[in-house]
Amino acid sequence: MPATPETTSRQYAQPVVNAAEAPLIRAPEKIQSVYTVTTIAACLPMAAGWLYFGYHAILVSLLSVASCVAIEWGYFRVTHSPALLGRAHAYLTGVLLALTLPPFTPWYVVILAAAFAILVGKAVFGGVGHFLWQPALVGRFAVAVILPVLAQLTPAGSDQKQVTLTPTHWPVLSRDHLLLGDLDNVAQDRLVAYRGWRSRQASPGTEGFAMQHPAETLAPLSRGEEPAYSALAHPRQDLPNSKPAALTLLPPIGDLLFGARPGGIGETCAAMILVAGIYLVYRNYVKWQLPLAFLASAAVVAAVAPVQLAGPNQTVEWMWFPVFAEGLDVGFTYVCYQVLSGALLLSAFFLATEMTSSPVTTGGQVIFGVAGGWIAMGLQLYFETAIPAYLAVLAMNTLTPTIDAIWLPRVFGQKHFEWLRIPFRGKPTKE
Amino acid sequence: MTHRYGIFTGGIDIPDEKQATLDEPIRAVSEIEVLRVPLAPCGGAAAEAVVEPGQSVRAGERLARAGQDGVDVFAPLAGQVRDVVSVVTAIGRQLMRMPAIELTELSGCREIPDGEETFDWIHADAEELRRRIDESHLVTQRRRPLPLTRWVQRAHRAACEVFVVNAVESQPYITADHRLLVEHGEEVMRGVSILARAVGARRCILAVDQRRTRDYDPLLAPAEYYEVEHAALPPKYPIGSDHILLKVLTRREVPCGGNTLDIGAAVIDPASCFAAYHWVARGRRLGGRLVTISGEHVTRPANLFVPFGTDARSLLPTSPPPYVMGGPMVGTLCEGDAVTGPAVNALLAIDPTPTGSASQCIRCGWCRDHCPTRLNVAVLNDLYELSRVESAELLGALSCVECGVCSYVCPARLPLTRRVRELKRAIRRLRHTPAPRREGEPHHHPETT
Numbered sequence: 070m071p072a073t074p075e076t077t078s079r080q081y082a083q084p085v086v087n088a089a090e091a092p093l094i095r096a097p098e099k100i101q102s103v104y105t106v107t108t109i110a111a112c113l114p115m116a117a118g119w120l121y122f123g124y125h126a127i128l129v130s131l132l133s134v135a136s137c138v139a140i141e142w143g144y145f146r147v148t149h150s151p152a153l154l155g156r157a158h159a160y161l162t163g164v165l166l167a168l169t170l171p172p173f174t175p176w177y178v179v180i181l182a183a184a185f186a187i188l189v190g191k192a193v194f195g196g197v198g199h200f201l202w203q204p205a206l207v208g209r210f211a212v213a214v215i216l217p218v219l220a221q222l223t224p225a226g227s228d229q230k231q232v233t234l235t236p237t238h239w240p241v242l243s244r245d246h247l248l249l250g251d252l253d254n255v256a257q258d259r260l261v262a263y264r265g266w267r268s269r270q271a272s273p274g275t276e277g278f279a280m281q282h283p284a285e286t287l288a289p290l291s292r293g294e295e296p297a298y299s300a301l302a303h304p305r306q307d308l309p310n311s312k313p314a315a316l317t318l319l320p321p322i323g324d325l326l327f328g329a330r331p332g333g334i335g336e337t338c339a340a341m342i343l344v345a346g347i348y349l350v351y352r353n354y355v356k357w358q359l360p361l362a363f364l365a366s367a368a369v370v371a372a373v374a375p376v377q378l379a380g381p382n383q384t385v386e387w388m389w390f391p392v393f394a395e396g397l398d399v400g401f402t403y404v405c406y407q408v409l410s411g412a413l414l415l416s417a418f419f420l421a422t423e424m425t426s427s428p429v430t431t432g433g434q435v436i437f438g439v440a441g442g443w444i445a446m447g448l449q450l451y452f453e454t455a456i457p458a459y460l461a462v463l464a465m466n467t468l469t470p471t472i473d474a475i476w477l478p479r480v481f482g483q484k485h486f487e488w489l490r491i492p493f494r495g496k497p498t499k500e
Numbered sequence: 501m502t503h504r505y506g507i508f509t510g511g512i513d514i515p516d517e518k519q520a521t522l523d524e525p526i527r528a529v530s531e532i533e534v535l536r537v538p539l540a541p542c543g544g545a546a547a548e549a550v551v552e553p554g555q556s557v558r559a560g561e562r563l564a565r566a567g568q569d570g571v572d573v574f575a576p577l578a579g580q581v582r583d584v585v586s587v588v589t590a591i592g593r594q595l596m597r598m599p600a601i602e603l604t605e606l607s608g609c610r611e612i613p614d615g616e617e618t619f620d621w622i623h624a625d626a627e628e629l630r631r632r633i634d635e636s637h638l639v640t641q642r643r644r645p646l647p648l649t650r651w652v653q654r655a656h657r658a659a660c661e662v663f664v665v666n667a668v669e670s671q672p673y674i675t676a677d678h679r680l681l682v683e684h685g686e687e688v689m690r691g692v693s694i695l696a697r698a699v700g701a702r703r704c705i706l707a708v709d710q711r712r713t714r715d716y717d718p719l720l721a722p723a724e725y726y727e728v729e730h731a732a733l734p735p736k737y738p739i740g741s742d743h744i745l746l747k748v749l750t751r752r753e754v755p756c757g758g759n760t761l762d763i764g765a766a767v768i769d770p771a772s773c774f775a776a777y778h779w780v781a782r783g784r785r786l787g788g789r790l791v792t793i794s795g796e797h798v799t800r801p802a803n804l805f806v807p808f809g810t811d812a813r814s815l816l817p818t819s820p821p822p823y824v825m826g827g828p829m830v831g832t833l834c835e836g837d838a839v840t841g842p843a844v845n846a847l848l849a850i851d852p853t854p855t856g857s858a859s860q861c862i863r864c865g866w867c868r869d870h871c872p873t874r875l876n877v878a879v880l881n882d883l884y885e886l887s888r889v890e891s892a893e894l895l896g897a898l899s900c901v902e903c904g905v906c907s908y909v910c911p912a913r914l915p916l917t918r919r920v921r922e923l924k925r926a927i928r929r930l931r932h933t934p935a936p937r938r939e940g941e942p943h944h945h946p947e948t949t
Contacts (some may be wrong), residue, residue: 079548079567082540082591082598089833090918091593092904093824094514094672099864100911152860198860198912324508353866429865429878473879480896481743481873482756 152196168335239331362438576787671827690775
């Protein structure tokens with residue numbers, strides 16, 4: 070302001086300090102509604118899980134949600150951290166955790182997983198909006214590490230079972246005992262000759278089947294100690310000891326689509342996951358690029374990555390491009406089985422897309438999805454882990470800040486594509 | 501309307517709520533008894549009053565004389581000077597308090613004046629037009645007004661090629677420019693022609709909303725005569741922002757932290773062209789402007805021709821304050837005693853969305869997805885909280901057009917627009933570049949209509 074004599078008496082326009090800020094209208098979406106709608110969408114695959122796994126699954130789900138909410142409430146009472154205010158995300162975490170757990174999980178494992186999910190996954194980082202890893206997966210990962218037997222746990226009360234289950238055989242209710250059946254009374258007769266879940270009824274006195282996990286059926290193709298199969302679908306005529314092929318032992322693809330297969334409570338029903346995921350995409354809570362990149366990348370890895378074949382004289386051959394090995398039809402079926410047999414769909418639509426632990430930009434989400442799908446399928450094919458897709462998502466969550474830092478699309482008015490500029494550099498400026 | 505234009509990435513579709521006033525004819529304001537004419541219509545230093553309390557003034561008589569950088573203030577209506585008071589009006593994004601002259605016992609014509617052309621502007625050359633505009637003491641009737649003569653000088657000096665009339669009112673409720681084009685379109689076209697020649701632009705574009713092209717059919721002939729191109733643009737907010745509009749029209753981007761003159765384009769609104777025509781051709785200063793009176797609580801929404809200095813309460817007598825001055829996306833909330841000025845194109849009685857207290861960012865990325873300049877607002881919010889100004893500059897914070905989209909979509913209700921604006925201010929302070937001056941440098945303040 071000039072201080073010359075003729076202007077000193079001049080008055081100036083002064084801003085009114087506490088005027089309301091533009092914009093004065095806001096979109097109706099709030100954080101709470103985002104989490105509530107996602108929770109409701111996640112209930113769809115959970116309901117499918119209830120159908121196929123009976124009241125055990127219902128108990129595990131309710132216990133998971135209740136313990137997540139209770140632990141978060143208790144933690145909030147202790148710390149009064151504002152980022153833990155509001156229960157919407159605790160419900161979501163509980164539901165997502167339940168989706169990843171096997172239906173016969175004992176109660177203490179569920180509570181342990183919930184405690185890890187809330188306390189380590191969320192509270193340590195400062196609550197909603199600050200965590201690095203998807204909290205439900207932190208809980209799932211913790212119990213998978215601490216209790217490695219979880220993958221091999223058999224249904225509770227195993228002494229009453231009619232058949233002793235092997236570790237890789239998980240129960241599914243038969244079609245006349247849906248929802249209210251008991252996973253303890255299972256028969257193993259389904260293993261002998263697979264005719265499809267719909268065409269079979271449980272034998273008298275049993276309520277379900279013990280089925281081999283489809284991923285376990287496929288595993289010898291790529292990571293067996295000795296190659297179990299001569300080819301993907303057809304025995305090779307030139308080899309005398311050629312065994313029945315993997316695809317003929319698997320359940321029909323309809324069972325994989327609609328969920329009549331062993332797995333976590335929410336992992337099995339691909340159709341429900343797709344419906345809920347597409348609804349989330351429609352609501353803009355999930356960008357379609359991430360699940361698509363995740364699944365497409367996993368499918369490409371499955372189509373390209375080598376499988377083991379028994380060669381002549383007990384040798385092992387690695388065959389690249391299994392998708393072309395016995396014609397595109399067999400290859401396509403093989404890729405579909407690989408994608409549907411694990412938890413890839415659930416990870417792609419519900420776990421990898423957690424807003425806080427995935428990159429902000431669309432390009433970053435594509436990077437996240439491609440790398441995540443690659444890791445997930447790689448783990449599923451060549452490493453003996455119970456939770457390959459979840460591990461992949463956790464690994465990519467770890468890299469999310471890096472992706473956000475290096476993927477900086479060109480801003481309006483900037484001349485160049487800003488690649489590899491680390492934003493958090495320099496010292497804080499004192500205001 | 502032959503050209504087809506592209507669209508920008510980002511942006512939002514907001515409920516546009518214009519139906520109430522879209523087809524209502526312009527009315528004159530009748531119920532006012534007192535005017536408080538603000539003496540600093542562009543902000544900055546106020547003009548000094550040259551009238552005494554108790555003195556009677558005619559319409560158009562000089563009320564106050566400004567120094568070098570401001571404009572003189574003239575009486576919008578005839579009346580009696582009561583006193584010099586202090587009033588509040590909206591300039592840019594904020595309310596400003598400034599001195600004003602209070603006029604009572606008002607009389608005189610309150611409608612848009614009609615008259616014969618007294619100046620042969622068609623055959624006048626550009627120098628003559630600029631001299632005449634120098635005497636006008638008009639201001640550009642944008643969110644952040646500027647003396648018209650300064651605006652013309654600056655655009656002329658920058659040798660801008662394109663002259664764009666921004667009639668795309670992409671904010672909800674506002675139809676003032678639309679009604680002006682419908683009812684006084686030919687005069688606006690002449691004003692466009694005058695200003696374009698004064699600026700020396702080679703190409704002249706009138707940008708309108710593509711849903712209203714049928715209403716502008718009578719404008720086609722004058723537009724062709726005065727060599728004004730039409731551009732019909734889709735209604736996606738914030739296409740009314742100058743930088744975004746120019747990107748769509750010319751495919752050129754205003755450089756980071758620059759203004760529209762950097763890419764050789766001058767942008768103005770129809771109301772300023774209308775006022776310029778009235779002064780240059782007819783020798784009259786318009787003492788008011790069109791203001792959209794609308795909102796949920798208004799019994800008779802319409803566009804009124806409102807003299808400068810009318811208070812909000814007398815324009816919206818049936819609805820209680822607070823009111824929204826300027827659009828809901830870039831305007832401010834004001835009380836009943838706030839007065840209209842050249843920057844106020846709408847006065848709305850709507851309920852602002854209650855925001856409550858902001859929660860923490862969940863990194864949903866909606867701000868980034870909808871940002872018309874593709875800024876990563878979520879990261880800028882982090883940088884704001886960490887006071888990392890240099891990093892914000894690297895990320896291009898100066899490109900922000902302050903359209904308010906990020907705050908609008910934020911599910912955490914964070915005041916993102918304000919935070920980015922404060923980052924921009926800090927960046928300038930850090931660079932030791934002078935802060936944008938109050939009287940309305942357009943340099944760092946992109947307009948959104």
